[in-house]
Amino acid sequence: MNGIISSLEGIYAVWLREAKIYIREKERLISSAISPLLWIFGFGAGIGSTVESIGGFPYMVFIYPGILVMAVLFSSLFYGIYIIWDRKLDFLKEVLVAPVPRASVFAGKMLGGVTDAMVQVIFLLIIGLLINAPLSPVSIIQAFLMLLLISIAMVSIGLVIGANLKSPEGFSLVINFVMWPLFFFSGALYPVDKLSPWLTYATSINPLTYGVDALRGIVLGTHQFPIYLDAAVMLVFAVIAMGLGVLSFRRM
Amino acid sequence: MVDFMVIKTESLTKKYGKITAVDSLDLSIEEGEIFGLLGPNGAGKTTLISMLCTILKPTSGRAWVNGFDIVKESAKVRKSIGIVFQQPSVDDLLTGRENLAMHNLLFGVPRNVRKQRIDEVLSLVNLEKRADDLLKTYSGGMRRRLELARGVMHHPKVLFLDEPTLGLDPQTREHIWKYIRELAEKECTTIMLTTHYMEEAEELCGRIAIIDYGKIVALDSPQTLKNKIVGDIVRIKQKVTDINSLKKLDYIRNVQEKDGLLYLSIKDASKHLQDLLMHTGPIDFVEVRSGTLNDVFLHYTGREIREAEAEGGFWERMMKK
Numbered sequence: 179m180n181g182i183i184s185s186l187e188g189i190y191a192v193w194l195r196e197a198k199i200y201i202r203e204k205e206r207l208i209s210s211a212i213s214p215l216l217w218i219f220g221f222g223a224g225i226g227s228t229v230e231s232i233g234g235f236p237y238m239v240f241i242y243p244g245i246l247v248m249a250v251l252f253s254s255l256f257y258g259i260y261i262i263w264d265r266k267l268d269f270l271k272e273v274l275v276a277p278v279p280r281a282s283v284f285a286g287k288m289l290g291g292v293t294d295a296m297v298q299v300i301f302l303l304i305i306g307l308l309i310n311a312p313l314s315p316v317s318i319i320q321a322f323l324m325l326l327l328i329s330i331a332m333v334s335i336g337l338v339i340g341a342n343l344k345s346p347e348g349f350s351l352v353i354n355f356v357m358w359p360l361f362f363f364s365g366a367l368y369p370v371d372k373l374s375p376w377l378t379y380a381t382s383i384n385p386l387t388y389g390v391d392a393l394r395g396i397v398l399g400t401h402q403f404p405i406y407l408d409a410a411v412m413l414v415f416a417v418i419a420m421g422l423g424v425l426s427f428r429r430m
Numbered sequence: 431m432v433d434f435m436v437i438k439t440e441s442l443t444k445k446y447g448k449i450t451a452v453d454s455l456d457l458s459i460e461e462g463e464i465f466g467l468l469g470p471n472g473a474g475k476t477t478l479i480s481m482l483c484t485i486l487k488p489t490s491g492r493a494w495v496n497g498f499d500i501v502k503e504s505a506k507v508r509k510s511i512g513i514v515f516q517q518p519s520v521d522d523l524l525t526g527r528e529n530l531a532m533h534n535l536l537f538g539v540p541r542n543v544r545k546q547r548i549d550e551v552l553s554l555v556n557l558e559k560r561a562d563d564l565l566k567t568y569s570g571g572m573r574r575r576l577e578l579a580r581g582v583m584h585h586p587k588v589l590f591l592d593e594p595t596l597g598l599d600p601q602t603r604e605h606i607w608k609y610i611r612e613l614a615e616k617e618c619t620t621i622m623l624t625t626h627y628m629e630e631a632e633e634l635c636g637r638i639a640i641i642d643y644g645k646i647v648a649l650d651s652p653q654t655l656k657n658k659i660v661g662d663i664v665r666i667k668q669k670v671t672d673i674n675s676l677k678k679l680d681y682i683r684n685v686q687e688k689d690g691l692l693y694l695s696i697k698d699a700s701k702h703l704q705d706l707l708m709h710t711g712p713i714d715f716v717e718v719r720s721g722t723l724n725d726v727f728l729h730y731t732g733r734e735i736r737e738a739e740a741e742g743g744f745w746e747r748m749m750k751k
Contacts, residue, residue: 184538191535195524202523202564268519272580275483276536277508 188278189286196260196290200297210298214249218242218305232369233400242311243393244366246302246325250295251386254329255357257291258336259349266346274430284337284427288420291333292326299325311397320396327412328389334419341426364390371402385415434497436461436588436620437482441491444477444644451477453644454491461587462618464610466625466635470731474644475624476516479590482622483513496587509538512586516593518573522566526557526576529565530583537584551579554609571602578606582613589613591623595630607633628723638723640730647730652723659683659729660721662699664706666692667715676709684729695721695729 200206218238222245226237233240264270273283299322306313313321335356343349363377364386373381381387392408395401401408437459444452452474459465467475480486482495484504493500496510520529527548534544552558555575565573574594581589594610595603611634613619625631631638632652640648648655661683673685676694681702684695692710696702699718707713 180538187535187538191532195521195528195532198528199521199523267522268515268517269521271515271519272533273536275485275508275513276533277505277538278536 188282192286254332255336258340261340295329331416334423439493466631466638469641512581660725668713
């Protein structure tokens with residue numbers, strides 16, 4: 179019983195610290211509000227002016243679910259870099275010598291990153307209403323939950339990479355090799371049903387494809403896979419990623 | 431039945447590849463002792479502390495802290511100890527109070543005494559007025575005081591201090607020394623500290639161990655070490671040097687030559703100076719002073735102590751598995 183309380187308090191302590199830092203570092207908040215705006219209006223509106231509508235939706239609306247996933251993907255994965263800074267600034271030592279399980283430390287950090295990403299999701303859902311994406315109260319809740327699952331998986335991956343690397347430069351390098359393929363082969367920017375065979379193969383082994391598909395199903399009503407399959411794939415992926423995260427933190 | 435030792439090591443060893451950082455160390459430290467670890471950079475002090483704090487796993491040998499095995503019962507060891515790191519590990523974007531509150535949660539301080547403990551330690555280190563300011567507005571000395579406050583807040587049985595006063599001004603240092611002494615006397619906290627400052631070791635430590643190349647080369651009270659090893663130091667400038675004949679004299683403990691000067695460690699210089707000068711022949715210059723801990727240190731390690739550089743930070747050590 180004592181062990182459980184100490185584990186939960188450990189998670190809370192680490193999460194609380196992350197949340198406070200997030201609010202106090204204004205740059206983080208501002209950048210999480212601005213970068214998705216650029217994608218929707220800079221990219222979506224630009225391409226949208228030359229591309230015919232896809233599936234009956236303007237391109238800007240068509241890529242909206244993809245932008246949701248992208249925003250969560252980017253901020254979640256990049257969150258892993260803070261573990262390297264924590265280490266460089268020596269803050270992490272205090273946490274690592276504490277008598278709480280490493281799984282708690284990992285869970286606290288992970289939830290901190292998920293909090294960051296979900297704040298951004300809230301911004302984006304508001305923007306969605308403004309650009310007339312077909313959102314309903316139910317689909318907003320469904321989208322939020324699906325994005326939460328994606329965020330848990332991606333923050334965990336980011337933390338695994340961060341926990342195993344020592345320099346921020348190395349982190350950026352590795353994360354780019356992870357992030358861009360995940361993003362480009364996810365169908366976030368194009369529909370995945372009429373692709374050449376090799377691209378179909380690449381997208382079907384990418385777990386994020388199922389996340390994008392789920393979001394597109396929830397928001398636009400068009401999807402390729404059953405929603406329970408999408409959710410199951412993301413869930414399995416998230417569980418594996420968290421497992422790897424706990425292992426990485428134990429070795430730290 | 432052996433007396434209970436708060437810290438005990440048996441052939442404790444840590445190897446990094448070919449380098450042996452800590453070499454089958456045996457150590458016993460009693461409750462309430464202030465124990466100093468001295469040694470040149472890279473001697474293995476921080477590695478030893480890291481192992482006792484369960485951050486590093488020993489390559490071989492065993493150790494117990496507060497009666498708990500550092501490998502098998504690391505969680506219990508962690509609950510028994512407080513640590514003040516060489517590099518401050520307090521969080522810049524949190525206030526002093528928030529840093530302490532986080533520590534309370536992490537170290538399982540009972541809920542009903544948390545607030546009281548925070549106020550207690552804040553007043554201990556005179557930071558009450560700045561408690562609600564962000565750490566980034568603190569000076570180096572204030573950070574260190576907060577760190578010390580944090581280290582003792584969960585009432586550890588053993589406190590590890592890695593260079594507790596590195597880079598602090600004399601006033602702050604006096605302050606911190608006072609807290610450390612009080613902790614040992616009033617709370618009976620056992621304290622193990624590393625330092626490069628000889629006066630700190632003399633001021634605080636009941637016993638010191640000088641470590642070099644991962645081994646203990648001397649272990650005793652600072653006073654005994656001074657009396658036993660160096661006695662008095664005589665510095666002589668002279669032209670005819672025959673070190674070997676001087677070494678044969680029974681009251682001479684050690685002879686070193688540096689920059690054309692002879693440094694002699696002598697047992698009771700006032701008694702033997704006359705005799706010594708007869709052996710050296712004509713001299714240009716002579717100076718006699720009592721030996722210091724610094725002389726003891728140099729006697730054993732043979733080189734000047736340097737500021738933290740080669741050894742690297744605590745963290746670098748931790749990362750080199």
